[in-house]
Amino acid sequence: MFGNLAQLFRYRGLIQSLVARELKARYRGSVLGFLWSFINPLLLLGIYSFIFTTIMPNRVEGVQPYALFMLCGILPWTWFSASLTEAAGSLIAGGNLIKKVLFPAEVLPLVSVLANMVHFALALPIVAIFLVVYQHIPDGPGLLWLPVVVAVQLVFTSGLALALAALTVHFRDIRDILANLLMLWFFATPIIYPWSQKEVAAFRRFFDLNPFTHLAVSYQEILFFDGPVGHWRWLLALGVGSIGVFLAGYWVFDRLRDSFAEVV
Amino acid sequence: MTPAIELVDVTKIYRRFSGRQFATLKSALLQRSILRDLSPSETFPALQHVSFSVTSGRTFGVIGRNGSGKSTALKLVAGITKPTSGRVTVRGRVSALIELGAGFHPEISGRENVFINGIMLGLSKREIAERFDAIVEFAELERFIDAPVKTYSSGMYMRLGFAVAIHVDPDLLLVDEVLAVGDEAFTHKCLDKFAEFRRRGKTILLVTHSLAVVERFCDEALWLEGGRVSAQGDPRRVVDAYLTAVEKSEEEQLAVTTARAVAAASAHTHAADELPVVIEERPERAEGSTEGGTEGVQDMFRATEGRWGSREVEIVHVDLIDHQGEASFILHSGEPMSVRLAVHAYAPVDDFVFGISFFNADGVCCYGTNTYLEQMSPVRLSGDAQVVFDVAALDLVEGTYKLDVAVHKRDGYPYDYHRLLYTFRMKSRTHDVGIYRPHHRWVFSGDVVFSNPQL
Numbered sequence: 001m002f003g004n005l006a007q008l009f010r011y012r013g014l015i016q017s018l019v020a021r022e023l024k025a026r027y028r029g030s031v032l033g034f035l036w037s038f039i040n041p042l043l044l045l046g047i048y049s050f051i052f053t054t055i056m057p058n059r060v061e062g063v064q065p066y067a068l069f070m071l072c073g074i075l076p077w078t079w080f081s082a083s084l085t086e087a088a089g090s091l092i093a094g095g096n097l098i099k100k101v102l103f104p105a106e107v108l109p110l111v112s113v114l115a116n117m118v119h120f121a122l123a124l125p126i127v128a129i130f131l132v133v134y135q136h137i138p139d140g141p142g143l144l145w146l147p148v149v150v151a152v153q154l155v156f157t158s159g160l161a162l163a164l165a166a167l168t169v170h171f172r173d174i175r176d177i178l179a180n181l182l183m184l185w186f187f188a189t190p191i192i193y194p195w196s197q198k199e200v201a202a203f204r205r206f207f208d209l210n211p212f213t214h215l216a217v218s219y220q221e222i223l224f225f226d227g228p229v230g231h232w233r234w235l236l237a238l239g240v241g242s243i244g245v246f247l248a249g250y251w252v253f254d255r256l257r258d259s260f261a262e263v264v
Numbered sequence: 265m266t267p268a269i270e271l272v273d274v275t276k277i278y279r280r281f282s283g284r285q286f287a288t289l290k291s292a293l294l295q296r297s298i299l300r301d302l303s304p305s306e307t308f309p310a311l312q313h314v315s316f317s318v319t320s321g322r323t324f325g326v327i328g329r330n331g332s333g334k335s336t337a338l339k340l341v342a343g344i345t346k347p348t349s350g351r352v353t354v355r356g357r358v359s360a361l362i363e364l365g366a367g368f369h370p371e372i373s374g375r376e377n378v379f380i381n382g383i384m385l386g387l388s389k390r391e392i393a394e395r396f397d398a399i400v401e402f403a404e405l406e407r408f409i410d411a412p413v414k415t416y417s418s419g420m421y422m423r424l425g426f427a428v429a430i431h432v433d434p435d436l437l438l439v440d441e442v443l444a445v446g447d448e449a450f451t452h453k454c455l456d457k458f459a460e461f462r463r464r465g466k467t468i469l470l471v472t473h474s475l476a477v478v479e480r481f482c483d484e485a486l487w488l489e490g491g492r493v494s495a496q497g498d499p500r501r502v503v504d505a506y507l508t509a510v511e512k513s514e515e516e517q518l519a520v521t522t523a524r525a526v527a528a529a530s531a532h533t534h535a536a537d538e539l540p541v542v543i544e545e546r547p548e549r550a551e552g553s554t555e556g557g558t559e560g561v562q563d564m565f566r567a568t569e570g571r572w573g574s575r576e577v578e579i580v581h582v583d584l585i586d587h588q589g590e591a592s593f594i595l596h597s598g599e600p601m602s603v604r605l606a607v608h609a610y611a612p613v614d615d616f617v618f619g620i621s622f623f624n625a626d627g628v629c630c631y632g633t634n635t636y637l638e639q640m641s642p643v644r645l646s647g648d649a650q651v652v653f654d655v656a657a658l659d660l661v662e663g664t665y666k667l668d669v670a671v672h673k674r675d676g677y678p679y680d681y682h683r684l685l686y687t688f689r690m691k692s693r694t695h696d697v698g699i700y701r702p703h704h705r706w707v708f709s710g711d712v713v714f715s716n717p718q719l
Contacts, residue, residue: 013383013388013389014383014384017379017380017383018380021369021372021376021380024371024372024376025369025371025372028371028372028412096363096366096367097366097367097384098344099344099363100344100360100362100363100366101344101360101362101363101366101367101384101385102342102343102344102358102360103367103384258345258346259279261339261344261345262278262279262345
């Protein structure tokens with residue numbers, strides 16, 4: 001297993017070009033092309049702003065403007081959920097490669113994760129602009145945590161993506177289950193409501209068990225809330241856990257590897 | 265010489281996850297059967313105890329019927345699948361032409377696909393950049409290289425895939441039936457490229473149904489049958505052995521077809537008396553049978569296969585005899601053959617004509633004759649008799665043919681008419697076309713040179 005894992009490093013050139021291809025292919029043929037990576041979060045922000053200032057005004061103290069707060073959690077979540085959804089189907093979609101070419105299959109789910117990470121990264125400048133506009137300028141030392149949280153999320157998501165991709169080959173219905181599960185997970189994570197809300201505190205234990213809580217809260221503290229990042233202990237703990245998740249995911253993948261060419 | 269490829273006692277068992285295809289994760293979880301379900305329920309041995317080695321620099325052909333394990337062997341050598349037991353050793357850089365353009369993404373341009381495909385096949389970006397022009401030139405896609413691959417015709421797609429794979433410059437080239445795609449010109453180009461590879465001392469492993477290619481190009485051949493090695497060695501000998509086996513099974517098939525046709529036709533005659541209709545039809549045919557194909561074609565539309573007649577004289581049995589003097593449904597072009605009829609006259613008759621004609625798969629009468637046309641005047645036929653139509657050399661081209669045999673009166677009144685009941689197959693080493701192969705030879709004068717003059 002670790003031998004294969006070391007091989008992965010050799011394929012970085014391949015991963016790089018496949019991610020680039022994925023991004024190019026996605027917007028090929030659309031008029032606005034790459035601009036969509038900026039337009040999508042903008043539209044999202046517009047919709048949320050309208051709903052939470054006009055339709056259902058939310059005036060929670062210290063969480064204003066509410067739409068911007070939500071955006072800080074939704075963007076990483078979109079990266080996470082889109083990665084898993086795409087990764088789950090990646091081996092089936094890439095069946096031709098696995099069956100006909102000597103091709104390191106683990107590259108496929110990782111490409112899904114990385115391509116979505118690029119989309120996430122492209123949306124960050126939009127968030128930055130609005131943070132500045134709304135005078136929510138994050139403090140310098142806090143921002144140093146941003147690469148850490150992104151790295152933790154990358155490792156965590158990759159581990160899940162590998163396991164899901166491998167299992168979906170055998171159980172196609174994972175894709176449907178996953179869609180529902182992700183919806184549930186989204187609402188169980190403090191993304192559209194603040195972590196500090198007193199109703200959330202009552203279920204504290206439950207929220208602590210949810211790994212994405214710590215990612216979402218970290219993002220919110222780093223980008224949105226003033227003051228130092230208080231969640232870093234949880235974040236580092238999750239980082240260690242994520243490495244475990246990645247190894248476990250890779251192990252599952254490696255165990256099932258030989259069946260892909262035959263079952264896909 | 266060190267072998268470039270070595271398979272030692274390789275067995276590959278495919279696991280068939282039957283019944284589990286529709287099982288859901290939920291039910292698997294509920295029944296706690298995940299572990300059991302992930303283990304195979306049924307197995308299929310694709311290769312069993314196969315051993316062979318390919319000396320570096322040789323061209324090695326693998327032949328065999330569909331499902332004999334050829335492609336599995338190739339995939340094992342390519343490393344796409346792992347053997348269930350045994351050992352596969354491969355030395356040197358491998359490029360597999362198993363499915364051309366397998367990694368192409370339809371939305372992006374040919375140029376970008378060349379790069380990504382090259383990286384997938386193990387080249388570095390710089391190596392691809394160096395070879396890019398050669399690749400595009402080989403694929404003849406200079407004008408389209410910046411268009412998305414989805415706009416390519418399938419031929420263009422294949423050419424590009426082939427061009428990339430061949431320019432990986434492998435030590436070992438694995439080829440699976442890619443010669444079947446693409447037009448004539450492209451096939452020649454591929455073969456030229458293979459020849460160039462051979463000259464440069466590269467190893468080629470070729471899986472193909474084209475026996476001519478194996479005979480022409482390969483230094484050694486392997487014949488797989490049902491996942492086992494049936495023969496190995498000199499290509500000509502292996503191909504011959506393979507052809508003999510194929511003929512044998514075809515023969516069995518044709519025997520079944522013919523037996524079924526005869527049985528069905530005989531049953532039909534007993535059920536309904538078609539005699540009057542047929543009598544009107546007959547005179548026309550008696551004349552037309554030797555005159556040419558047109559009449560035959562129309563006839564083919566009217567009556568496919570069948571048997572009719574009064575049965576005063578009956579054709580009891582029909583045998584096709586091959587050059588070895590044995591009954592066979594496989595005949596070889598240019599070899600002697602005969603058609604042997606066992607007839608029985610229930611009462612002595614003095615008016616009878618024996619006729620025979622050959623039809624090809626298009627329904628064209630290739631040849632037809634009868635004793636009356638050949639001016640034999642009947643005197644007496646009684647009891648059991650044998651009629652043999654003997655051909656010194658049957659010069660028909662390769663294909664499937666059907667046979668009419670009949671015994672009737674001079675005016676066409678049928679005693680027993682067997683219409684297209686007997687199917688046989690002509691085999692030929694030469695894939696010439698048409699209906700008839702005249703005896704011929706080629707004569708050249710002046711400076712005309714062939715590397716392999718006709719034997």
